[in-house]
Amino acid sequence: MSKLFFSKKAQEEIEMMVIPAFALVIVFGVIFFGLISFVDDIRNNSLFEKIFLSKDTAILIDTLYVAPGSVEVNYPKDTFWFSYHFAPGEVEVYDTTDEIEPRREKHLFTDDSKVDFEEKEFKLDPNDFSYAEGLERELKLRFVKDADKIFVKEKSIIEDIPMRLYCPELESKETIGGKRSFPYPHLVPQDYLNDKEFKEEVKRASVAPIGYLSSNNIDANNIVAYVSSSSLKMKESNRLACLILNEIISDEKLKDDISAISIIFTDRFDILNYGNIAALFKIGNNVVKSEKDEETIISIGKSIDEGMRKYD
Protein backbone atom coordinates (compact mmCIF):
# COMPACT_ATOMS: atom_id res chain seq x y z
CA MET A 1 0.00 0.00 0.00
CA SER A 2 2.74 2.40 0.93
CA LYS A 3 4.28 1.77 -2.44
CA LEU A 4 1.24 3.32 -4.11
CA PHE A 5 1.91 6.76 -2.65
CA PHE A 6 5.52 6.81 -1.67
CA SER A 7 7.23 5.20 -4.65
CA LYS A 8 9.34 7.44 -6.86
CA LYS A 9 6.92 7.21 -9.73
CA ALA A 10 4.03 8.10 -7.48
CA GLN A 11 5.91 11.11 -6.15
CA GLU A 12 6.56 12.27 -9.68
CA GLU A 13 2.93 11.86 -10.68
CA ILE A 14 1.76 13.74 -7.58
CA GLU A 15 4.09 16.63 -8.31
CA MET A 16 2.94 16.77 -11.91
CA MET A 17 -0.73 16.89 -10.94
CA VAL A 18 -0.90 18.74 -7.63
CA ILE A 19 0.97 21.87 -8.61
CA PRO A 20 -1.00 22.54 -11.78
CA ALA A 21 -4.24 21.72 -10.00
CA PHE A 22 -3.33 24.18 -7.28
CA ALA A 23 -2.61 26.87 -9.89
CA LEU A 24 -5.90 26.07 -11.58
CA VAL A 25 -7.85 26.48 -8.35
CA ILE A 26 -6.26 29.87 -7.60
CA VAL A 27 -6.87 31.27 -11.07
CA PHE A 28 -10.37 29.88 -11.27
CA GLY A 29 -11.14 31.24 -7.83
CA VAL A 30 -10.00 34.74 -8.73
CA ILE A 31 -12.04 34.78 -11.93
CA PHE A 32 -15.07 33.25 -10.25
CA PHE A 33 -15.15 35.79 -7.43
CA GLY A 34 -14.69 38.58 -9.96
CA LEU A 35 -17.77 37.35 -11.80
CA ILE A 36 -19.76 37.00 -8.58
CA SER A 37 -18.92 40.61 -7.70
CA PHE A 38 -20.11 41.78 -11.13
CA VAL A 39 -23.35 39.83 -10.94
CA ASP A 40 -23.87 41.06 -7.38
CA ASP A 41 -23.56 44.64 -8.57
CA ILE A 42 -26.36 44.00 -11.03
CA ARG A 43 -28.41 42.10 -8.48
CA ASN A 44 -28.31 45.07 -6.12
CA ASN A 45 -30.26 46.92 -8.84
CA SER A 46 -27.65 49.63 -8.96
CA LEU A 47 -26.18 49.08 -12.44
CA PHE A 48 -29.44 48.43 -14.25
CA GLU A 49 -31.28 51.29 -12.53
CA LYS A 50 -28.48 53.77 -13.17
CA ILE A 51 -28.44 52.94 -16.86
CA PHE A 52 -32.24 53.17 -17.00
CA LEU A 53 -32.38 56.53 -15.23
CA SER A 54 -29.64 58.08 -17.37
CA LYS A 55 -31.40 56.97 -20.54
CA ASP A 56 -34.90 57.94 -19.37
CA THR A 57 -33.92 61.45 -18.29
CA ALA A 58 -31.94 61.97 -21.51
CA ILE A 59 -34.97 61.01 -23.62
CA LEU A 60 -37.17 63.29 -21.50
CA ILE A 61 -34.80 66.19 -22.21
CA ASP A 62 -34.84 65.34 -25.94
CA THR A 63 -38.62 65.54 -25.78
CA LEU A 64 -38.54 68.91 -24.01
CA TYR A 65 -36.68 70.40 -26.98
CA VAL A 66 -39.65 69.43 -29.15
CA ALA A 67 -42.40 70.47 -26.74
CA PRO A 68 -44.27 73.61 -27.77
CA GLY A 69 -44.49 76.54 -25.39
CA SER A 70 -43.40 76.49 -21.77
CA VAL A 71 -43.38 73.18 -19.95
CA GLU A 72 -42.59 72.04 -16.44
CA VAL A 73 -42.45 68.34 -15.65
CA ASN A 74 -42.05 66.69 -12.25
CA TYR A 75 -40.02 63.57 -12.93
CA PRO A 76 -42.32 60.76 -11.82
CA LYS A 77 -39.86 57.88 -11.49
CA ASP A 78 -38.01 56.75 -8.37
CA THR A 79 -34.57 58.39 -8.35
CA PHE A 80 -33.22 56.11 -5.59
CA TRP A 81 -30.14 57.38 -3.73
CA PHE A 82 -28.19 58.26 -6.85
CA SER A 83 -26.47 61.50 -7.73
CA TYR A 84 -27.09 63.23 -11.05
CA HIS A 85 -25.09 65.46 -13.32
CA PHE A 86 -26.83 67.28 -16.18
CA ALA A 87 -24.63 68.99 -18.77
CA PRO A 88 -25.28 70.15 -22.35
CA GLY A 89 -25.60 66.97 -24.36
CA GLU A 90 -25.24 64.44 -21.54
CA VAL A 91 -26.71 63.00 -18.38
CA GLU A 92 -24.65 61.11 -15.81
CA VAL A 93 -25.98 59.00 -12.97
CA TYR A 94 -23.68 57.68 -10.26
CA ASP A 95 -23.69 56.31 -6.76
CA THR A 96 -21.59 58.20 -4.21
CA THR A 97 -22.03 55.38 -1.73
CA ASP A 98 -19.84 53.10 -3.88
CA GLU A 99 -16.82 52.19 -1.84
CA ILE A 100 -14.53 52.29 -4.84
CA GLU A 101 -14.59 55.17 -7.36
CA PRO A 102 -18.26 55.69 -8.33
CA ARG A 103 -18.99 54.31 -11.76
CA ARG A 104 -20.81 56.95 -13.83
CA GLU A 105 -23.47 55.79 -16.23
CA LYS A 106 -23.72 58.32 -19.03
CA HIS A 107 -26.28 58.80 -21.75
CA LEU A 108 -26.16 61.48 -24.40
CA PHE A 109 -29.01 63.60 -25.69
CA THR A 110 -29.13 65.87 -28.72
CA ASP A 111 -28.88 69.50 -27.73
CA ASP A 112 -29.92 72.55 -29.78
CA SER A 113 -27.33 75.31 -29.95
CA LYS A 114 -30.06 77.98 -29.76
CA VAL A 115 -31.50 76.61 -26.55
CA ASP A 116 -29.45 77.16 -23.41
CA PHE A 117 -29.05 74.11 -21.24
CA GLU A 118 -28.01 74.97 -17.72
CA GLU A 119 -25.42 72.60 -16.28
CA LYS A 120 -26.41 71.26 -12.88
CA GLU A 121 -25.22 68.59 -10.48
CA PHE A 122 -27.26 67.00 -7.70
CA LYS A 123 -24.76 65.21 -5.50
CA LEU A 124 -25.73 63.10 -2.53
CA ASP A 125 -23.30 63.31 0.36
CA PRO A 126 -22.63 59.68 1.31
CA ASN A 127 -22.68 60.73 4.96
CA ASP A 128 -26.36 61.55 4.56
CA PHE A 129 -27.09 58.01 3.63
CA SER A 130 -27.46 55.46 6.35
CA TYR A 131 -27.59 51.83 5.40
CA ALA A 132 -28.94 50.98 8.80
CA GLU A 133 -31.86 53.38 8.66
CA GLY A 134 -32.58 52.95 4.99
CA LEU A 135 -33.04 55.60 2.41
CA GLU A 136 -32.97 59.06 3.97
CA ARG A 137 -33.27 61.17 0.91
CA GLU A 138 -34.85 60.84 -2.48
CA LEU A 139 -34.19 63.46 -5.08
CA LYS A 140 -37.29 64.93 -6.73
CA LEU A 141 -36.32 66.35 -10.09
CA ARG A 142 -38.22 69.00 -12.00
CA PHE A 143 -37.48 69.63 -15.66
CA VAL A 144 -38.34 73.08 -16.97
CA LYS A 145 -38.46 74.43 -20.48
CA ASP A 146 -39.08 78.12 -20.89
CA ALA A 147 -38.67 79.76 -24.30
CA ASP A 148 -34.98 79.32 -25.13
CA LYS A 149 -33.82 77.70 -21.94
CA ILE A 150 -33.99 74.26 -20.39
CA PHE A 151 -32.91 73.56 -16.85
CA VAL A 152 -33.32 70.98 -14.14
CA LYS A 153 -34.03 71.84 -10.55
CA GLU A 154 -34.74 70.00 -7.37
CA LYS A 155 -38.22 70.23 -6.01
CA SER A 156 -37.33 71.22 -2.48
CA ILE A 157 -39.01 69.33 0.31
CA ILE A 158 -38.71 72.18 2.81
CA GLU A 159 -39.30 75.16 0.62
CA ASP A 160 -41.96 74.02 -1.77
CA ILE A 161 -41.49 76.20 -4.82
CA PRO A 162 -44.39 75.70 -7.16
CA MET A 163 -43.70 75.45 -10.86
CA ARG A 164 -44.86 78.54 -12.71
CA LEU A 165 -45.18 79.55 -16.31
CA TYR A 166 -43.92 82.95 -17.49
CA CYS A 167 -46.92 84.90 -18.73
CA PRO A 168 -46.32 87.49 -21.46
CA GLU A 169 -47.36 91.09 -20.91
CA LEU A 170 -49.61 92.60 -23.57
CA GLU A 171 -49.26 95.93 -25.34
CA SER A 172 -53.00 96.62 -25.24
CA LYS A 173 -54.54 97.60 -21.91
CA GLU A 174 -57.86 95.83 -22.48
CA THR A 175 -59.32 94.51 -19.23
CA ILE A 176 -61.71 91.64 -18.75
CA GLY A 177 -63.19 92.60 -15.41
CA GLY A 178 -66.84 93.54 -15.91
CA LYS A 179 -67.10 91.73 -19.23
CA ARG A 180 -69.55 88.90 -19.69
CA SER A 181 -67.76 85.73 -18.80
CA PHE A 182 -68.71 82.12 -19.30
CA PRO A 183 -71.03 81.10 -16.48
CA TYR A 184 -69.97 78.94 -13.54
CA PRO A 185 -69.25 75.97 -13.19
CA HIS A 186 -65.99 76.01 -15.05
CA LEU A 187 -65.65 72.25 -15.39
CA VAL A 188 -67.90 70.52 -17.92
CA PRO A 189 -68.18 66.97 -19.26
CA GLN A 190 -66.11 66.36 -22.39
CA ASP A 191 -69.11 65.69 -24.63
CA TYR A 192 -70.37 69.24 -23.98
CA LEU A 193 -67.66 70.56 -26.27
CA ASN A 194 -69.67 69.49 -29.32
CA ASP A 195 -73.08 70.45 -27.91
CA LYS A 196 -74.85 73.16 -29.94
CA GLU A 197 -76.40 75.01 -27.00
CA PHE A 198 -73.16 74.94 -25.10
CA LYS A 199 -71.35 76.45 -28.07
CA GLU A 200 -73.94 79.21 -28.27
CA GLU A 201 -73.37 79.97 -24.60
CA VAL A 202 -69.62 80.24 -25.19
CA LYS A 203 -70.14 82.43 -28.24
CA ARG A 204 -72.13 84.95 -26.19
CA ALA A 205 -69.40 85.31 -23.58
CA SER A 206 -66.54 87.80 -23.93
CA VAL A 207 -64.30 85.72 -21.70
CA ALA A 208 -64.56 81.91 -21.69
CA PRO A 209 -62.17 79.85 -19.57
CA ILE A 210 -63.56 76.30 -19.72
CA GLY A 211 -62.32 73.13 -18.11
CA TYR A 212 -63.17 69.55 -18.94
CA LEU A 213 -62.25 66.28 -17.37
CA SER A 214 -59.97 64.15 -19.52
CA SER A 215 -60.75 60.46 -19.90
CA ASN A 216 -57.23 59.73 -21.16
CA ASN A 217 -55.16 57.84 -18.58
CA ILE A 218 -51.87 58.89 -20.14
CA ASP A 219 -52.42 62.54 -19.16
CA ALA A 220 -53.87 61.67 -15.78
CA ASN A 221 -51.61 64.04 -13.85
CA ASN A 222 -51.38 66.80 -16.43
CA ILE A 223 -53.27 70.00 -17.13
CA VAL A 224 -53.13 71.25 -20.71
CA ALA A 225 -54.53 74.62 -21.76
CA TYR A 226 -55.62 74.90 -25.39
CA VAL A 227 -55.68 78.32 -27.00
CA SER A 228 -56.80 79.14 -30.51
CA SER A 229 -53.95 79.63 -32.93
CA SER A 230 -55.98 81.69 -35.39
CA SER A 231 -58.27 83.78 -33.22
CA LEU A 232 -57.85 87.58 -33.13
CA LYS A 233 -57.68 87.27 -29.36
CA MET A 234 -54.90 84.68 -29.40
CA LYS A 235 -52.43 86.73 -27.36
CA GLU A 236 -55.03 87.67 -24.77
CA SER A 237 -56.20 84.08 -24.51
CA ASN A 238 -52.62 82.91 -24.08
CA ARG A 239 -52.08 85.33 -21.20
CA LEU A 240 -55.31 84.33 -19.53
CA ALA A 241 -54.51 80.61 -19.84
CA CYS A 242 -51.04 81.21 -18.41
CA LEU A 243 -52.33 83.13 -15.38
CA ILE A 244 -54.99 80.54 -14.63
CA LEU A 245 -52.51 77.64 -14.89
CA ASN A 246 -50.21 79.43 -12.43
CA GLU A 247 -53.09 79.82 -9.98
CA ILE A 248 -54.06 76.16 -10.29
CA ILE A 249 -50.50 74.96 -9.71
CA SER A 250 -50.13 77.24 -6.67
CA ASP A 251 -53.22 75.78 -5.00
CA GLU A 252 -52.14 73.68 -2.01
CA LYS A 253 -54.93 71.17 -2.59
CA LEU A 254 -54.12 70.62 -6.25
CA LYS A 255 -50.40 70.91 -6.84
CA ASP A 256 -49.31 67.52 -5.50
CA ASP A 257 -51.47 65.71 -8.06
CA ILE A 258 -50.08 67.70 -11.01
CA SER A 259 -46.95 66.52 -12.86
CA ALA A 260 -46.99 68.86 -15.85
CA ILE A 261 -48.70 71.99 -17.12
CA SER A 262 -48.53 73.35 -20.64
CA ILE A 263 -50.20 75.66 -23.16
CA ILE A 264 -50.85 74.44 -26.70
CA PHE A 265 -51.97 76.55 -29.65
CA THR A 266 -54.43 74.66 -31.83
CA ASP A 267 -57.33 74.92 -34.27
CA ARG A 268 -58.91 71.69 -33.08
CA PHE A 269 -61.73 73.19 -31.04
CA ASP A 270 -64.52 75.29 -32.58
CA ILE A 271 -65.36 76.85 -29.24
CA LEU A 272 -62.04 78.65 -29.15
CA ASN A 273 -62.63 80.40 -32.47
CA TYR A 274 -65.51 82.75 -31.69
CA GLY A 275 -63.28 85.81 -31.41
CA ASN A 276 -63.50 86.02 -27.63
CA ILE A 277 -60.82 85.53 -24.99
CA ALA A 278 -61.07 81.78 -24.54
CA ALA A 279 -59.02 78.94 -23.16
CA LEU A 280 -59.89 75.26 -22.81
CA PHE A 281 -58.31 73.35 -19.91
CA LYS A 282 -57.99 69.59 -20.16
CA ILE A 283 -57.81 68.37 -16.55
CA GLY A 284 -56.22 64.98 -15.93
CA ASN A 285 -58.36 62.37 -14.17
CA ASN A 286 -55.86 62.00 -11.33
CA VAL A 287 -56.22 65.71 -10.59
CA VAL A 288 -60.03 65.67 -10.55
CA LYS A 289 -60.92 62.09 -9.75
CA SER A 290 -64.52 62.28 -10.99
CA GLU A 291 -67.35 64.67 -11.68
CA LYS A 292 -68.42 64.18 -8.05
CA ASP A 293 -65.07 65.38 -6.68
CA GLU A 294 -66.67 68.66 -5.62
CA GLU A 295 -63.86 69.90 -3.43
CA THR A 296 -61.29 69.74 -6.24
CA ILE A 297 -63.70 71.19 -8.79
CA ILE A 298 -64.38 74.13 -6.51
CA SER A 299 -60.62 74.67 -6.04
CA ILE A 300 -60.14 74.77 -9.79
CA GLY A 301 -63.07 77.16 -10.13
CA LYS A 302 -61.49 79.49 -7.57
CA SER A 303 -58.14 79.33 -9.36
CA ILE A 304 -59.82 80.27 -12.64
CA ASP A 305 -61.52 83.24 -10.97
CA GLU A 306 -58.24 84.34 -9.41
CA GLY A 307 -56.45 84.04 -12.75
CA MET A 308 -59.09 86.21 -14.37
CA ARG A 309 -58.71 88.81 -11.60
CA LYS A 310 -54.94 88.90 -12.11
CA TYR A 311 -55.36 89.41 -15.85
CA ASP A 312 -56.26 93.04 -15.19
Add this chain to the structure above:
Amino acid sequence: MTNKKARTSAYTVMWVVTVFCVLIPFYIGIKFIVGAAIESSLSTGNLESYVLFNRIFYSRNSIFFVDDHTGRVYLHIVDSNKFNEDVLKQLFNTTDVKIGFRLYLGEAKKEIFYNKDFYEYAIVRYKKSKDYGAITQDVLVTVLYDDKHIEKDKLSVIAVFEVE
Protein backbone atom coordinates in the same frame (compact mmCIF):
# COMPACT_ATOMS: atom_id res chain seq x y z
CA MET B 1 13.87 20.08 -19.99
CA THR B 2 15.22 16.64 -19.41
CA ASN B 3 15.49 16.74 -15.67
CA LYS B 4 12.52 16.16 -13.45
CA LYS B 5 12.34 19.65 -11.96
CA ALA B 6 12.43 21.33 -15.33
CA ARG B 7 9.70 19.04 -16.62
CA THR B 8 7.50 19.81 -13.63
CA SER B 9 8.01 23.54 -13.99
CA ALA B 10 7.29 23.44 -17.70
CA TYR B 11 4.20 21.36 -17.06
CA THR B 12 2.97 23.87 -14.48
CA VAL B 13 3.59 26.82 -16.75
CA MET B 14 1.74 25.05 -19.53
CA TRP B 15 -1.26 24.52 -17.30
CA VAL B 16 -1.32 28.10 -16.10
CA VAL B 17 -1.15 29.39 -19.66
CA THR B 18 -3.93 27.01 -20.67
CA VAL B 19 -6.09 28.22 -17.82
CA PHE B 20 -5.58 31.86 -18.73
CA CYS B 21 -6.29 31.21 -22.41
CA VAL B 22 -9.54 29.42 -21.61
CA LEU B 23 -10.93 31.14 -18.56
CA ILE B 24 -10.22 34.76 -19.38
CA PRO B 25 -12.18 34.67 -22.66
CA PHE B 26 -14.87 32.83 -20.70
CA TYR B 27 -14.94 35.64 -18.13
CA ILE B 28 -15.05 38.32 -20.81
CA GLY B 29 -17.75 36.40 -22.65
CA ILE B 30 -19.96 36.17 -19.57
CA LYS B 31 -19.57 39.88 -18.89
CA PHE B 32 -20.40 40.64 -22.52
CA ILE B 33 -23.51 38.44 -22.50
CA VAL B 34 -24.80 39.92 -19.24
CA GLY B 35 -24.07 43.43 -20.51
CA ALA B 36 -25.89 42.69 -23.76
CA ALA B 37 -28.88 41.36 -21.80
CA ILE B 38 -29.04 44.62 -19.84
CA GLU B 39 -28.79 46.69 -23.03
CA SER B 40 -31.49 44.61 -24.65
CA SER B 41 -33.91 45.01 -21.77
CA LEU B 42 -33.27 48.76 -21.73
CA SER B 43 -33.71 49.15 -25.46
CA THR B 44 -36.11 51.92 -26.45
CA GLY B 45 -36.27 50.84 -30.06
CA ASN B 46 -36.00 53.82 -32.39
CA LEU B 47 -37.69 56.22 -29.99
CA GLU B 48 -34.82 58.71 -30.00
CA SER B 49 -34.85 58.85 -33.80
CA TYR B 50 -38.59 59.56 -33.81
CA VAL B 51 -38.16 62.30 -31.22
CA LEU B 52 -35.43 63.91 -33.32
CA PHE B 53 -37.58 63.62 -36.43
CA ASN B 54 -40.34 65.54 -34.69
CA ARG B 55 -37.86 68.24 -33.78
CA ILE B 56 -37.81 69.24 -37.45
CA PHE B 57 -41.53 69.95 -37.29
CA TYR B 58 -42.12 71.31 -33.82
CA SER B 59 -39.01 73.15 -32.71
CA ARG B 60 -39.04 76.94 -32.99
CA ASN B 61 -35.44 76.78 -34.20
CA SER B 62 -36.30 74.65 -37.21
CA ILE B 63 -37.25 75.72 -40.74
CA PHE B 64 -40.79 76.92 -40.02
CA PHE B 65 -42.10 80.40 -39.37
CA VAL B 66 -42.37 81.38 -35.70
CA ASP B 67 -44.59 84.05 -34.18
CA ASP B 68 -42.19 86.06 -32.00
CA HIS B 69 -44.83 86.94 -29.44
CA THR B 70 -46.51 83.63 -28.73
CA GLY B 71 -43.60 81.44 -29.74
CA ARG B 72 -45.94 79.34 -31.80
CA VAL B 73 -44.46 77.39 -34.68
CA TYR B 74 -46.59 77.53 -37.87
CA LEU B 75 -46.13 74.03 -39.20
CA HIS B 76 -47.32 74.80 -42.69
CA ILE B 77 -45.31 77.95 -43.31
CA VAL B 78 -41.68 77.46 -44.22
CA ASP B 79 -39.47 80.49 -43.64
CA SER B 80 -37.18 80.62 -46.68
CA ASN B 81 -34.49 82.33 -44.59
CA LYS B 82 -34.35 79.31 -42.31
CA PHE B 83 -34.38 76.65 -45.02
CA ASN B 84 -30.64 75.98 -44.94
CA GLU B 85 -28.17 73.46 -43.57
CA ASP B 86 -26.82 75.77 -40.88
CA VAL B 87 -30.22 75.74 -39.22
CA LEU B 88 -30.20 71.95 -39.16
CA LYS B 89 -26.66 71.84 -37.80
CA GLN B 90 -27.66 74.12 -34.93
CA LEU B 91 -30.87 72.18 -34.34
CA PHE B 92 -28.94 68.93 -33.85
CA ASN B 93 -25.85 70.46 -32.34
CA THR B 94 -24.28 67.37 -30.79
CA THR B 95 -25.85 63.95 -31.07
CA ASP B 96 -25.00 60.38 -30.32
CA VAL B 97 -27.75 59.11 -32.60
CA LYS B 98 -26.66 58.06 -36.06
CA ILE B 99 -29.24 59.88 -38.15
CA GLY B 100 -29.34 61.83 -41.39
CA PHE B 101 -32.02 64.05 -42.89
CA ARG B 102 -33.02 65.24 -46.34
CA LEU B 103 -35.53 68.07 -46.68
CA TYR B 104 -36.82 68.83 -50.16
CA LEU B 105 -39.11 71.56 -51.47
CA GLY B 106 -40.60 70.21 -54.68
CA GLU B 107 -41.67 73.41 -56.46
CA ALA B 108 -38.67 75.47 -55.43
CA LYS B 109 -36.46 72.45 -56.24
CA LYS B 110 -34.39 73.07 -53.19
CA GLU B 111 -32.95 70.41 -50.91
CA ILE B 112 -30.92 70.51 -47.73
CA PHE B 113 -29.25 67.78 -45.72
CA TYR B 114 -28.18 67.05 -42.21
CA ASN B 115 -25.32 64.56 -41.96
CA LYS B 116 -25.31 64.10 -45.71
CA ASP B 117 -22.60 61.43 -45.83
CA PHE B 118 -24.48 59.17 -43.46
CA TYR B 119 -27.78 59.89 -45.27
CA GLU B 120 -26.39 58.85 -48.64
CA TYR B 121 -24.83 55.76 -47.13
CA ALA B 122 -27.95 54.63 -45.28
CA ILE B 123 -30.65 55.58 -47.81
CA VAL B 124 -29.56 52.87 -50.24
CA ARG B 125 -29.33 50.27 -47.50
CA TYR B 126 -32.38 50.73 -45.31
CA LYS B 127 -34.77 48.77 -47.55
CA LYS B 128 -32.50 45.76 -47.72
CA SER B 129 -30.88 45.82 -44.32
CA LYS B 130 -32.40 45.57 -40.85
CA ASP B 131 -29.55 47.71 -39.55
CA TYR B 132 -31.14 50.89 -40.89
CA GLY B 133 -34.58 52.43 -40.68
CA ALA B 134 -36.31 55.42 -42.24
CA ILE B 135 -39.14 57.84 -41.47
CA THR B 136 -40.73 59.93 -44.18
CA GLN B 137 -43.34 62.66 -44.13
CA ASP B 138 -44.70 64.86 -46.88
CA VAL B 139 -46.63 68.02 -46.08
CA LEU B 140 -48.16 70.75 -48.18
CA VAL B 141 -46.64 74.03 -47.12
CA THR B 142 -46.52 77.70 -47.91
CA VAL B 143 -43.07 79.17 -48.34
CA LEU B 144 -42.61 82.71 -47.06
CA TYR B 145 -39.95 84.67 -48.90
CA ASP B 146 -38.05 87.82 -47.94
CA ASP B 147 -40.10 90.12 -50.11
CA LYS B 148 -43.25 88.88 -48.30
CA HIS B 149 -44.51 86.93 -51.27
CA ILE B 150 -45.65 83.38 -50.67
CA GLU B 151 -45.59 80.26 -52.78
CA LYS B 152 -47.34 76.93 -52.35
CA ASP B 153 -45.03 73.98 -52.19
CA LYS B 154 -44.64 70.42 -50.97
CA LEU B 155 -42.09 69.61 -48.29
CA SER B 156 -40.65 66.08 -48.16
CA VAL B 157 -38.72 65.11 -45.05
CA ILE B 158 -36.82 61.85 -44.95
CA ALA B 159 -34.80 60.66 -41.97
CA VAL B 160 -32.59 57.57 -42.08
CA PHE B 161 -31.04 56.19 -38.93
CA GLU B 162 -29.12 53.26 -37.58
CA VAL B 163 -31.43 50.87 -35.77
CA GLU B 164 -30.60 50.37 -32.11
